[in-house]
Amino acid sequence: MATILSQEQIKKVLPSVEALIVAGSAGFRAFSNGSTTVAPVQHLCYEKGGKQIGDTCVKSGFRHSEDAEYFVTKIASSHPNNLSLGLSPSSGVMLLFSQRTGKLVCLLQDDGYLTDLRTAVAGSLAVATFGPRQVTRIGIVGTGVQALFQLEMLLNVTECREVSIFGRDEEKLAKIQTEAVALGYSSVLVTKAIADIGASCNVIVTVTSAREPLLLAEHVRPGTLIVAMGSDGLGKQELDARVLSPDVADLVLVDSAAQCCAFGEASHGIQVGCLETADCIEIGQALSLLEESEEKDQNEEASMTSEQEQKQEHEKQRRQELYYRCNIRAGDKRPSTGRPYTVVFDSTGVAIQDVQIAEAVFTSYKSSLK
Secondary structure: OOEEEEHHHHHHOOOOHHHHHHHHHHHHHHHHOOOEEEOOOEEEEEEEOOEEEEEEEEEEEEEOOOOOOEEEEEEEEEOHHHHHHOOOOEEEEEEEEEOOOOOEEEEEEOOOHHHHHHHHHHHHHHHHHHOOOOOOOEEEEOOOHHHHHHHHHHOOOOOOOEEEEEOOOHHHHHHHHHHHHHHOOOEEEEEOOHHHHHHHOOEEEEOOOOOOOOEOHHHOOOOOEEEEOOOOOOOOOOEOHHHHOOOOOOEEEEOOHHHHHHHOHHHHHHHHOOOOHHHEEEHHHHHHHHHOOOOOOHHHHHOOOHHHHHHHHHHHHHHHHHHHHHOOOOOOEOOOOOOEOOEEEEOOOOHHHHHHHHHHHHHHHHHHOO
16 A cells, blocks of 8 residues: 655655755756656646636656666646635645556655755755855745745755845735744845845845746846746746846756756747757756766777777867856856856756655655664
8 A cells, every 4th residue: 555645744754955955966967867757747727717826737757777666746736826715825746656566655745845845955956056155145036935945945055144035015025034034044135126136146046936027137246146946837937038148147057958948947048049058058967067077997998999089089078168167156257357157047847856855755754664
Protein backbone atom coordinates (compact mmCIF):
# COMPACT_ATOMS: atom_id res chain seq x y z
CA MET A 1 0.00 0.00 0.00
CA ALA A 2 1.25 3.49 -0.85
CA THR A 3 2.41 5.80 1.93
CA ILE A 4 0.37 8.99 2.36
CA LEU A 5 2.07 11.97 3.99
CA SER A 6 0.20 15.09 5.04
CA GLN A 7 1.76 18.54 4.90
CA GLU A 8 2.29 18.38 8.66
CA GLN A 9 4.11 15.05 8.36
CA ILE A 10 6.19 16.38 5.47
CA LYS A 11 7.37 19.35 7.52
CA LYS A 12 8.44 17.06 10.36
CA VAL A 13 10.81 15.05 8.14
CA LEU A 14 11.97 17.87 5.88
CA PRO A 15 15.73 17.69 5.14
CA SER A 16 17.96 20.65 6.04
CA VAL A 17 18.07 23.72 3.82
CA GLU A 18 21.66 22.88 2.90
CA ALA A 19 20.61 19.38 1.80
CA LEU A 20 17.75 20.78 -0.28
CA ILE A 21 20.06 23.25 -2.03
CA VAL A 22 22.55 20.46 -2.79
CA ALA A 23 19.72 18.29 -4.17
CA GLY A 24 18.39 21.19 -6.22
CA SER A 25 21.82 21.87 -7.71
CA ALA A 26 22.30 18.18 -8.56
CA GLY A 27 18.89 18.12 -10.22
CA PHE A 28 19.61 21.12 -12.43
CA ARG A 29 22.96 19.64 -13.46
CA ALA A 30 21.38 16.28 -14.30
CA PHE A 31 18.67 18.03 -16.31
CA SER A 32 21.15 20.02 -18.37
CA ASN A 33 23.48 17.10 -19.09
CA GLY A 34 20.65 14.94 -20.41
CA SER A 35 20.43 12.56 -17.44
CA THR A 36 16.72 13.12 -16.90
CA THR A 37 13.46 12.69 -18.73
CA VAL A 38 10.98 15.54 -18.30
CA ALA A 39 7.53 15.50 -19.88
CA PRO A 40 6.03 18.61 -21.53
CA VAL A 41 4.40 20.89 -18.99
CA GLN A 42 0.61 20.95 -18.84
CA HIS A 43 -1.01 24.31 -18.05
CA LEU A 44 -4.69 24.64 -17.21
CA CYS A 45 -6.18 28.10 -16.73
CA TYR A 46 -9.69 28.74 -15.40
CA GLU A 47 -11.81 31.77 -16.23
CA LYS A 48 -15.15 32.97 -14.91
CA GLY A 49 -16.83 36.10 -16.17
CA GLY A 50 -13.91 36.81 -18.49
CA LYS A 51 -11.38 36.87 -15.62
CA GLN A 52 -8.82 34.25 -14.72
CA ILE A 53 -9.58 32.77 -11.31
CA GLY A 54 -6.84 30.17 -11.10
CA ASP A 55 -4.43 27.89 -12.87
CA THR A 56 -3.02 24.39 -12.52
CA CYS A 57 0.37 23.08 -13.57
CA VAL A 58 1.21 19.39 -14.10
CA LYS A 59 4.86 18.33 -14.33
CA SER A 60 6.43 14.87 -14.50
CA GLY A 61 9.93 13.47 -14.74
CA PHE A 62 12.65 11.15 -13.48
CA ARG A 63 16.42 10.71 -13.29
CA HIS A 64 18.24 8.08 -15.38
CA SER A 65 20.90 7.07 -12.84
CA GLU A 66 21.13 3.53 -11.48
CA ASP A 67 20.25 4.70 -7.98
CA ALA A 68 17.12 6.54 -9.15
CA GLU A 69 14.11 4.60 -7.89
CA TYR A 70 11.12 6.79 -8.72
CA PHE A 71 9.35 8.90 -11.26
CA VAL A 72 7.34 11.84 -9.99
CA THR A 73 4.19 13.61 -11.11
CA LYS A 74 3.34 16.93 -9.49
CA ILE A 75 0.00 18.73 -9.66
CA ALA A 76 0.02 22.29 -8.29
CA SER A 77 -2.72 24.89 -8.42
CA SER A 78 -2.88 28.57 -7.62
CA HIS A 79 -6.16 30.32 -6.85
CA PRO A 80 -5.43 33.82 -5.43
CA ASN A 81 -9.09 34.44 -4.59
CA ASN A 82 -8.95 31.63 -2.05
CA LEU A 83 -7.60 34.14 0.45
CA SER A 84 -11.00 35.84 0.57
CA LEU A 85 -12.50 32.45 1.45
CA GLY A 86 -10.05 31.83 4.26
CA LEU A 87 -8.23 29.19 2.19
CA SER A 88 -4.63 28.90 1.04
CA PRO A 89 -4.13 30.11 -2.54
CA SER A 90 -1.87 27.10 -3.18
CA SER A 91 -2.92 23.48 -3.43
CA GLY A 92 -1.60 20.27 -4.94
CA VAL A 93 0.06 16.90 -4.51
CA MET A 94 3.23 15.08 -5.52
CA LEU A 95 3.08 11.42 -6.50
CA LEU A 96 6.08 9.09 -6.35
CA PHE A 97 5.89 5.95 -8.49
CA SER A 98 8.35 3.08 -8.72
CA GLN A 99 10.36 3.05 -11.94
CA ARG A 100 10.57 -0.76 -11.70
CA THR A 101 6.90 -1.58 -11.14
CA GLY A 102 4.98 1.58 -12.00
CA LYS A 103 3.16 1.30 -8.67
CA LEU A 104 2.37 4.36 -6.55
CA VAL A 105 4.84 4.42 -3.66
CA CYS A 106 4.01 7.68 -1.90
CA LEU A 107 1.40 10.41 -2.12
CA LEU A 108 2.65 13.70 -0.70
CA GLN A 109 -0.39 15.82 0.22
CA ASP A 110 1.65 18.99 0.43
CA ASP A 111 -1.03 21.46 -0.80
CA GLY A 112 1.63 23.18 -2.91
CA TYR A 113 4.07 23.53 0.01
CA LEU A 114 6.87 21.55 -1.65
CA THR A 115 6.43 23.46 -4.90
CA ASP A 116 6.76 26.74 -3.02
CA LEU A 117 9.78 25.41 -1.16
CA ARG A 118 11.68 24.04 -4.16
CA THR A 119 11.03 27.32 -6.00
CA ALA A 120 12.60 29.23 -3.12
CA VAL A 121 15.51 26.76 -3.08
CA ALA A 122 16.20 27.58 -6.75
CA GLY A 123 16.20 31.30 -5.97
CA SER A 124 18.65 30.85 -3.10
CA LEU A 125 20.90 28.65 -5.25
CA ALA A 126 21.08 31.44 -7.85
CA VAL A 127 21.88 34.05 -5.19
CA ALA A 128 24.52 31.84 -3.55
CA THR A 129 26.28 31.11 -6.84
CA PHE A 130 25.76 34.18 -9.02
CA GLY A 131 24.69 36.90 -6.58
CA PRO A 132 26.85 39.81 -5.42
CA ARG A 133 29.66 38.93 -3.04
CA GLN A 134 28.16 41.48 -0.69
CA VAL A 135 24.38 41.78 -0.82
CA THR A 136 23.55 45.28 0.40
CA ARG A 137 19.76 45.07 0.19
CA ILE A 138 17.29 42.48 -1.06
CA GLY A 139 14.35 43.55 -3.19
CA ILE A 140 11.19 41.46 -3.32
CA VAL A 141 8.61 42.20 -6.00
CA GLY A 142 5.36 40.70 -4.79
CA THR A 143 3.56 40.09 -1.51
CA GLY A 144 2.21 36.56 -1.88
CA VAL A 145 3.20 33.23 -0.36
CA GLN A 146 6.31 32.83 -2.51
CA ALA A 147 7.65 36.20 -1.40
CA LEU A 148 7.82 34.93 2.18
CA PHE A 149 9.35 31.61 1.10
CA GLN A 150 12.10 33.47 -0.76
CA LEU A 151 12.81 35.70 2.23
CA GLU A 152 13.04 32.71 4.56
CA MET A 153 15.37 30.77 2.25
CA LEU A 154 17.63 33.75 1.57
CA LEU A 155 18.49 33.89 5.27
CA ASN A 156 20.56 30.75 4.66
CA VAL A 157 22.72 32.06 1.78
CA THR A 158 23.36 35.72 2.59
CA GLU A 159 24.11 37.75 5.70
CA CYS A 160 22.02 40.65 4.41
CA ARG A 161 19.08 41.44 6.68
CA GLU A 162 17.81 44.52 4.86
CA VAL A 163 14.90 44.17 2.46
CA SER A 164 12.55 46.33 0.42
CA ILE A 165 9.22 44.89 -0.75
CA PHE A 166 7.10 46.14 -3.63
CA GLY A 167 3.36 45.60 -3.74
CA ARG A 168 0.13 47.35 -4.66
CA ASP A 169 -2.07 46.42 -1.70
CA GLU A 170 -1.37 48.28 1.55
CA GLU A 171 -2.84 45.53 3.72
CA LYS A 172 -0.67 42.85 2.09
CA LEU A 173 2.40 45.08 2.33
CA ALA A 174 1.80 45.64 6.05
CA LYS A 175 1.33 41.90 6.59
CA ILE A 176 4.51 40.82 4.82
CA GLN A 177 6.46 43.61 6.53
CA THR A 178 5.47 42.16 9.90
CA GLU A 179 6.31 38.63 8.71
CA ALA A 180 9.73 39.66 7.38
CA VAL A 181 10.61 41.28 10.70
CA ALA A 182 9.53 38.09 12.47
CA LEU A 183 11.90 36.09 10.24
CA GLY A 184 14.81 38.20 11.44
CA TYR A 185 15.16 41.03 8.93
CA SER A 186 16.31 44.18 10.72
CA SER A 187 15.27 46.74 8.11
CA VAL A 188 12.07 46.10 6.15
CA LEU A 189 10.78 48.84 3.87
CA VAL A 190 7.62 48.55 1.79
CA THR A 191 6.80 50.56 -1.31
CA LYS A 192 4.28 50.94 -4.11
CA ALA A 193 6.96 52.40 -6.40
CA ILE A 194 8.88 49.70 -8.28
CA ALA A 195 11.68 52.18 -9.01
CA ASP A 196 12.52 52.16 -5.28
CA ILE A 197 13.46 48.48 -5.53
CA GLY A 198 15.92 48.99 -8.37
CA ALA A 199 17.43 52.08 -6.78
CA SER A 200 18.30 50.44 -3.46
CA CYS A 201 18.68 46.68 -4.02
CA ASN A 202 21.43 44.64 -5.67
CA VAL A 203 19.45 41.39 -5.43
CA ILE A 204 15.90 41.53 -6.79
CA VAL A 205 13.52 38.56 -6.68
CA THR A 206 10.25 38.84 -8.61
CA VAL A 207 7.44 36.54 -7.47
CA THR A 208 4.20 37.76 -9.01
CA SER A 209 1.68 36.46 -11.53
CA ALA A 210 1.94 39.70 -13.53
CA ARG A 211 0.96 39.69 -17.18
CA GLU A 212 2.61 43.02 -17.93
CA PRO A 213 6.19 44.11 -17.13
CA LEU A 214 6.77 45.50 -13.64
CA LEU A 215 10.55 45.90 -13.47
CA LEU A 216 11.79 48.08 -16.33
CA ALA A 217 15.30 48.29 -17.77
CA GLU A 218 15.76 51.81 -16.40
CA HIS A 219 15.04 50.51 -12.88
CA VAL A 220 18.00 48.10 -12.91
CA ARG A 221 21.38 49.29 -11.66
CA PRO A 222 24.54 47.63 -13.04
CA GLY A 223 25.77 44.97 -10.64
CA THR A 224 22.33 43.56 -9.79
CA LEU A 225 21.20 39.94 -9.72
CA ILE A 226 17.59 39.55 -10.84
CA VAL A 227 15.84 36.30 -9.99
CA ALA A 228 12.58 36.13 -11.97
CA MET A 229 10.32 33.37 -10.62
CA GLY A 230 6.80 34.39 -11.64
CA SER A 231 6.63 33.83 -15.39
CA ASP A 232 5.89 30.12 -15.43
CA GLY A 233 3.16 30.07 -18.05
CA LEU A 234 2.03 31.65 -21.31
CA GLY A 235 1.08 35.30 -21.00
CA LYS A 236 2.95 35.95 -17.78
CA GLN A 237 5.66 38.63 -17.67
CA GLU A 238 7.37 40.46 -14.81
CA LEU A 239 10.40 41.96 -16.55
CA ASP A 240 10.67 44.50 -19.32
CA ALA A 241 12.14 42.48 -22.22
CA ARG A 242 15.01 44.98 -22.40
CA VAL A 243 16.22 43.78 -19.00
CA LEU A 244 17.45 40.63 -20.76
CA SER A 245 19.21 42.51 -23.57
CA PRO A 246 23.03 42.65 -23.72
CA ASP A 247 22.77 46.36 -22.90
CA VAL A 248 21.56 45.41 -19.41
CA ALA A 249 22.26 41.73 -18.71
CA ASP A 250 25.78 40.34 -19.02
CA LEU A 251 24.57 36.82 -18.29
CA VAL A 252 21.10 35.33 -18.78
CA LEU A 253 20.59 32.06 -16.94
CA VAL A 254 17.49 29.88 -17.38
CA ASP A 255 16.33 26.73 -15.64
CA SER A 256 15.17 25.18 -18.93
CA ALA A 257 16.10 26.72 -22.26
CA ALA A 258 13.12 25.05 -23.95
CA GLN A 259 10.60 26.28 -21.37
CA CYS A 260 12.00 29.77 -20.82
CA CYS A 261 12.28 30.47 -24.54
CA ALA A 262 8.68 29.27 -24.99
CA PHE A 263 6.88 30.95 -22.08
CA GLY A 264 9.36 32.42 -19.59
CA GLU A 265 10.85 35.91 -19.42
CA ALA A 266 13.33 34.91 -22.12
CA SER A 267 10.47 34.36 -24.57
CA HIS A 268 9.56 38.05 -24.44
CA GLY A 269 13.14 39.11 -25.09
CA ILE A 270 13.33 36.76 -28.06
CA GLN A 271 10.00 37.99 -29.44
CA VAL A 272 11.12 41.63 -29.53
CA GLY A 273 14.58 40.77 -30.83
CA CYS A 274 16.71 41.89 -27.90
CA LEU A 275 17.73 38.36 -26.86
CA GLU A 276 18.95 35.36 -28.82
CA THR A 277 18.14 31.79 -27.83
CA ALA A 278 21.88 31.04 -27.87
CA ASP A 279 22.40 33.69 -25.19
CA CYS A 280 20.34 31.71 -22.67
CA ILE A 281 22.50 29.39 -20.58
CA GLU A 282 20.87 26.75 -18.42
CA ILE A 283 21.82 27.11 -14.78
CA GLY A 284 22.53 23.38 -14.63
CA GLN A 285 25.11 23.72 -17.39
CA ALA A 286 26.64 26.75 -15.68
CA LEU A 287 26.88 24.89 -12.36
CA SER A 288 28.53 21.90 -14.08
CA LEU A 289 31.07 24.11 -15.82
CA LEU A 290 31.97 25.89 -12.59
CA GLU A 291 32.46 22.58 -10.77
CA GLU A 292 34.30 20.80 -13.55
CA SER A 293 37.84 19.59 -12.87
CA GLU A 294 40.54 21.01 -15.15
CA GLU A 295 42.57 17.80 -14.95
CA LYS A 296 43.15 15.96 -18.21
CA ASP A 297 43.40 12.25 -18.80
CA GLN A 298 46.67 12.12 -20.77
CA ASN A 299 46.31 8.43 -21.58
CA GLU A 300 42.91 8.99 -23.15
CA GLU A 301 44.26 11.86 -25.25
CA ALA A 302 47.24 9.78 -26.42
CA SER A 303 44.98 7.05 -27.84
CA MET A 304 42.83 9.43 -29.89
CA THR A 305 42.83 9.78 -33.67
CA SER A 306 43.50 13.22 -35.14
CA GLU A 307 39.80 13.61 -35.97
CA GLN A 308 38.86 12.78 -32.38
CA GLU A 309 41.47 15.21 -31.14
CA GLN A 310 40.04 17.97 -33.33
CA LYS A 311 36.53 17.30 -32.05
CA GLN A 312 37.75 17.26 -28.47
CA GLU A 313 39.65 20.51 -28.98
CA HIS A 314 36.57 22.15 -30.49
CA GLU A 315 34.42 20.97 -27.58
CA LYS A 316 37.07 22.12 -25.13
CA GLN A 317 37.13 25.60 -26.65
CA ARG A 318 33.33 25.77 -26.65
CA ARG A 319 33.17 24.80 -22.99
CA GLN A 320 35.95 27.24 -22.12
CA GLU A 321 34.02 30.07 -23.74
CA LEU A 322 30.89 29.08 -21.83
CA TYR A 323 32.90 28.79 -18.63
CA TYR A 324 34.22 32.34 -18.96
CA ARG A 325 30.70 33.60 -19.62
CA CYS A 326 29.35 31.82 -16.53
CA ASN A 327 32.24 32.43 -14.18
CA ILE A 328 30.98 35.80 -12.99
CA ARG A 329 28.96 37.11 -10.10
CA ALA A 330 26.66 40.11 -10.17
CA GLY A 331 28.62 43.12 -8.98
CA ASP A 332 32.03 41.86 -10.07
CA LYS A 333 33.64 44.36 -12.42
CA ARG A 334 34.31 43.69 -16.07
CA PRO A 335 38.13 43.89 -16.52
CA SER A 336 37.94 45.89 -19.74
CA THR A 337 35.58 48.65 -18.57
CA GLY A 338 35.15 48.32 -14.82
CA ARG A 339 31.37 48.09 -15.32
CA PRO A 340 29.74 45.75 -12.79
CA TYR A 341 28.19 42.59 -14.20
CA THR A 342 24.42 42.24 -14.15
CA VAL A 343 22.93 38.73 -14.07
CA VAL A 344 19.37 37.53 -14.72
CA PHE A 345 18.01 34.12 -13.74
CA ASP A 346 14.75 33.22 -15.49
CA SER A 347 12.96 30.34 -13.75
CA THR A 348 9.84 28.64 -15.08
CA GLY A 349 10.09 25.62 -12.78
CA VAL A 350 11.32 22.24 -14.02
CA ALA A 351 9.95 18.81 -13.13
CA ILE A 352 13.38 17.66 -11.93
CA GLN A 353 13.02 20.09 -9.03
CA ASP A 354 9.88 18.23 -7.98
CA VAL A 355 11.64 14.89 -8.40
CA GLN A 356 14.52 15.98 -6.20
CA ILE A 357 12.48 17.41 -3.35
CA ALA A 358 9.89 14.61 -3.38
CA GLU A 359 12.61 11.95 -3.25
CA ALA A 360 14.46 13.84 -0.50
CA VAL A 361 11.34 14.03 1.66
CA PHE A 362 10.39 10.38 1.16
CA THR A 363 13.96 9.23 1.85
CA SER A 364 14.00 11.30 5.04
CA TYR A 365 10.63 9.84 6.06
CA LYS A 366 11.90 6.27 5.59
CA SER A 367 14.99 7.09 7.67
CA SER A 368 12.77 8.42 10.46
CA LEU A 369 11.15 5.00 10.78
CA LYS A 370 14.41 3.22 11.56
